[in-house]
Amino acid sequence: MAVQVGILGATGAVGQRFIQLLDDHPTFEIAALTASESSAGKTYREAAKWRVETQIPDDVAEMEVGATTPDDVSDDVDLLFSSLPSSVAEEVEPQFLEEGYVISSNSSNDRMADDVPLTIPEINADHLGLIEVQRDNRGWDGALIKNPNCSTITMVPTLAALDQFGLERVDVTTLQAVSGAGYSGVTSMEIIDNAIPHIGGEEPKMETESRKLLGGFDGSELSMHDSTVNASCNRIPTLDGHLESVFVDLAEEPSPEEAREAMRAFPGVDLPSAPDQLIHVFGDDEPERPQPRLDRSRADGMQISAGGVQSTSSGLKYNCLAHNTIRGAAGASLLNGELLVEEGWI
Numbered sequence: 034m035a036v037q038v039g040i041l042g043a044t045g046a047v048g049q050r051f052i053q054l055l056d057d058h059p060t061f062e063i064a065a066l067t068a069s070e071s072s073a074g075k076t077y078r079e080a081a082k083w084r085v086e087t088q089i090p091d092d093v094a095e096m097e098v099g100a101t102t103p104d105d106v107s108d109d110v111d112l113l114f115s116s117l118p119s120s121v122a123e124e125v126e127p128q129f130l131e132e133g134y135v136i137s138s139n140s141s142n143d144r145m146a147d148d149v150p151l152t153i154p155e156i157n158a159d160h161l162g163l164i165e166v167q168r169d170n171r172g173w174d175g176a177l178i179k180n181p182n183c184s185t186i187t188m189v190p191t192l193a194a195l196d197q198f199g200l201e202r203v204d205v206t207t208l209q210a211v212s213g214a215g216y217s218g219v220t221s222m223e224i225i226d227n228a229i230p231h232i233g234g235e236e237p238k239m240e241t242e243s244r245k246l247l248g249g250f251d252g253s254e255l256s257m258h259d260s261t262v263n264a265s266c267n268r269i270p271t272l273d274g275h276l277e278s279v280f281v282d283l284a285e286e287p288s289p290e291e292a293r294e295a296m297r298a299f300p301g302v303d304l305p306s307a308p309d310q311l312i313h314v315f316g317d318d319e320p321e322r323p324q325p326r327l328d329r330s331r332a333d334g335m336q337i338s339a340g341g342v343q344s345t346s347s348g349l350k351y352n353c354l355a356h357n358t359i360r361g362a363a364g365a366s367l368l369n370g371e372l373l374v375e376e377g378w379i
C-alpha cells in the first residue's frame with residue numbers, strides 16, 4: 034500500500050523539486066502540502082511560482098495548500114518531507130514531532146544535534162539507530178532525520194570511498210550554483226560576470242557535517258570522524274550543480290588509479306531513488322570533467338561525479354560535483370524517506 038506523505042514548505046524551490054521527484058513514485062503518494070499563511074487556502078497552482086522544467090502534475094496542481102501546523106495535516110500522513118527555512122523549521126518541526134509525525138528534513142536546524150541522525154543512505158544508514166535515543170531524550174512519538182547541506186553531500190561520498198586509505202585532512206574549495214541561495218538569494222546584478230567568495234554559514238557546515246556523516250555509531254552514541262576539514266565556499270553564476278576542488282591527506286599512498294577504483298567500487302543502496310552506482314568517476318583521459326552543465330543530471334540528478342584525480346605530496350587532489358537541489362536537497366530527503374520505510378521506521 035502507498036505511504037501517504039506531506040511536504041512542509043511545498044511551494045518553495047526545494048518543495049517544487051519534491052513534487053517533481055514524487056510524481057509517479059512507486060511507494061509515496063502526496064497527501065498534504067503546506068506553506069506560509071499567505072499560501073494557505075489556495076490551490077497549489079495558485080500558490081506556487083512554479084519554476085521547475087517539468088509541468089506541475091495535474092493532481093498536485095489542484096490540491097489545496099494548508100498552513101504549516103499539525104492541525105492542517107491529516108493524521109493519515111505517515112511521513113513528512115520538510116523544506117522550510119531553517120528558522121521556521123526550528124519552531125515548527127517539534128510541533129509535528131510531538132504529534133507523532135516522522136520527518137525527513139532538508140532544513141539545517143538540528144543537523145548537528147547529538148540525537149538527530151544526519152544521514153546519506155549509502156554512507157551511514159546505521160545512524161538511524163539514533164532515533165531510539167532521540168525518542169528517549171525528547172519524548173517524541175515521531176522521529177526527525179536530516180540530510181546534510183548540499184555542498185557537504187557533494188564531497189562526502191568521495192571521502193567515504195577514500196577513507197580506506199586513512200583520511201587525515203581535507204581542504205575543499207567550492208564553486209556553488211545560484212539555485213543554492215534560492216530564487217531571490219543573489220540578484221543578477223551581483224552574480225553575472227562575477228564570483229562571490231563567501232556564502233554565509235556554509236564553511237562551518239561542511240567542516241562539521243562531513244565529520245558527523247563519516248563518524249561512528251556504537252548503538253547509543255555518535256563519534257565524529259577524526260579528520261580535519263577546511264572549507265572555502267564560493268558562489269559562481271551556474272544555475273544548478275555544485276563543483277568542488279578537494280585536496281586530501283591520507284595515511285597511505287594510493288595511486289590515482291587505486292583512488293578512482295575505490296570511488297567506482299563504493300557500494301550503492303537498493304532504494305527506488307538511488308543511483309545504481311553512487312559515484313561516476315572520470316579517468317585521466319577526461320581531465321576537464323565533471324562539469325556542472327554536463328554532469329549534474331546523471332542518474333536523474335542523484336549521482337555524484339568525480340574526476341581529475343592526481344597525486345600530491347601528501348595524498349590526492351580531485352574534483353567532484355552534484356546537483357544541489359536534487360542530490361543536495363529534495364532527492365537527499367526523499368532517499369532518507371525511502372530508507373526509513375525500508376528499515377521499518379514507518
Ligand SMILES: NC(=O)C1=CN([C@@H]2O[C@H](COP(=O)(O)OP(=O)(O)OC[C@H]3O[C@@H](n4cnc5c(N)ncnc54)[C@H](OP(=O)(O)O)[C@@H]3O)[C@@H](O)[C@H]2O)C=CC1
Nearest residue numbers: 042043044045046047068069072116117118119213215362
Ligand atoms: N535551494 C537549495 O539548493 C537548498 C536549500 N536548502 C534548504 O531548504 C530549505 C528551503 O529552501 P528553499 O526551497 O530554497 O526556500 P524557499 O524560500 O524557496 O521556500 C520556502 C518554503 O517555506 C515556506 N515558508 C516560508 N516561511 C514560512 C512560515 N513562516 N511558515 C510556514 N511556511 C513558510 C514557503 O511558503 P510560501 O511560498 O507561502 O512563502 C515555501 O514553501 C531552507 O532551509 C534551505 O536552507 C538546502 C539545501 C539546498
Ligand SMILES: N[C@@H](CC(=O)OP(=O)(O)O)C(=O)O
Nearest residue numbers: 139141182183209213214235
Ligand atoms: N547554502 C547552500 C544551500 C542551503 O540552503 O544549504 P543548507 O541546507 O545548509 O541551509 C547554498 O548556498 O548552496
